[in-house]
Amino acid sequence: MKRSIRLALLLAILPLALSFAATVQAITTLLDNDKRLQQPVSASVAYTSLAQFLRTFSQQAHVPLRIDPKEPYSGTEICAFFQQQPLGNVMKALRSLLSYQHAEWL
Known part of the structure; x- marks a missing residue:
């Protein structure tokens, strides 16, 4: 049964x-x-909010990227150091980082 x-x-x-x-x-x-996600971006930031992190890439790649300020993740601090990486790869890495189920910030 x-x-x-x-x-x-x-x-x-x-x-x-x-x-x-x-x-x-x-x-x-x-x-x-999506060709826009193949544009190279760079970052050298420590303890920058996710909202500011996205604004930086939005300006570099001329692609609208934003997060609602009411979203709890918007204030999550990001540390990142890399040169000339495709925007799509950066966004995938960011998604992977923020979706990690055992993360302290969840």
């Missing part, structure tokens, strides 16, 4: 999981093909 319930649940969830995976892949493809 339990096995049939698990199988039914798996069959019900599988299309949703495949749909989600396809959506993530489509978004990734769009982002990878």
Whole structure:
């Protein structure tokens, strides 16, 4: 009985999981093909708010990047030192850093 319930649940969830995976892949493809995200940016900042960090890249790459000041992450302090990295790579690294589940700031 339990096995049939698990199988039914798996069959019900599988299309949703495949749909989600396809959506993530489509978004990734769009982002990878966006020429604006290939522009090189540089940073040499210590204890700069995320909001200021995004403003810096927005000015360098001429791409609108911002965070709502009401968002708790907007005041998160960032330390970063790198030269001429593609904006897309920087944004992916930032997302990875801020989405780390065991981070102190969560």
